[in-house]
Amino acid sequence: MRPLAHGAAHHCFGCGKANRSGLRLNFLVSDEGLIVCRTKIPARFEGPPGYVHGGVIATLLDEAMSKANRACNVIAMTRHLEVDYRRPVPLRSTIEITARHLKAEGRKHFCEAEIRLHGETLASGKALFIAVTKQFLLSRTKD
Numbered sequence: 001m002r003p004l005a006h007g008a009a010h011h012c013f014g015c016g017k018a019n020r021s022g023l024r025l026n027f028l029v030s031d032e033g034l035i036v037c038r039t040k041i042p043a044r045f046e047g048p049p050g051y052v053h054g055g056v057i058a059t060l061l062d063e064a065m066s067k068a069n070r071a072c073n074v075i076a077m078t079r080h081l082e083v084d085y086r087r088p089v090p091l092r093s094t095i096e097i098t099a100r101h102l103k104a105e106g107r108k109h110f111c112e113a114e115i116r117l118h119g120e121t122l123a124s125g126k127a128l129f130i131a132v133t134k135q136f137l138l139s140r141t142k143d
């Protein structure tokens with residue numbers, strides 16, 4: 001596994017180093033393109049008492065899948081996201097998030113992701129991403 005160089009914005013809520021309120025996730029990538037992130041989610045992201053908020057769980061899966069696209073040199077935006085909340089995700093425990101790119105059909109990229117704790121799958125997701133140009137992605141940054 002090696003660190004993933006993804007080029008995302010420094011203030012990205014998921015992975016931006018400059019976003020002190022964000023999740024500040026670090027991602028690794030294997031030679032086969034498997035994305036892995038091990039992290040502890042702080043208490044400020046609480047939903048149910050002691051557990052991660054469902055919206056943040058969706059973010060973790062979305063972010064990891066987005067990195068699976070980056071590992072394929074694809075810049076894409078989430079078009080459709082499905083989340084299966086199987087078990088609550090505890091705060092402050094080291095969870096493992098994995099994601100992989102499954103297939104491409106033209107601009108459509110299909111990915112899947114999971115959140116695990118001690119080998120048990122707590123949440124999983126699938127998403128459709130649409131490839132966009134870097135120019136499109138950055139078109140609002142000058143406002």
Ligand SMILES: CCCCCCCCCC(=O)SCCNC(=O)CCNC(=O)[C@H](O)C(C)(C)COP(=O)(O)OP(=O)(O)OC[C@H]1O[C@@H](n2cnc3c(N)ncnc32)[C@H](O)[C@@H]1OP(=O)(O)O
Nearest residue numbers: 006007008009062066075076077078079080108128130132
């Ligand atoms: C430097 C690295 C930076 C990386 C950034 C990563 C960001 C992290 C991931 C995110 O969270 S992005 C933020 C959340 N997502 C958004 O805000 C996206 C909002 N949506 C859009 O801006 C547009 O919908 C989008 C640019 C993604 C696509 O618009 P388009 O008009 O270019 O495409 P369109 O909507 O026509 O869909 C493209 C294809 O997908 C198909 N499609 C759409 N929904 C579908 C669906 N649910 N199932 C199957 N196919 C679907 C659609 O029919 C079409 O098929 P064809 O190309 O074959 O005609």
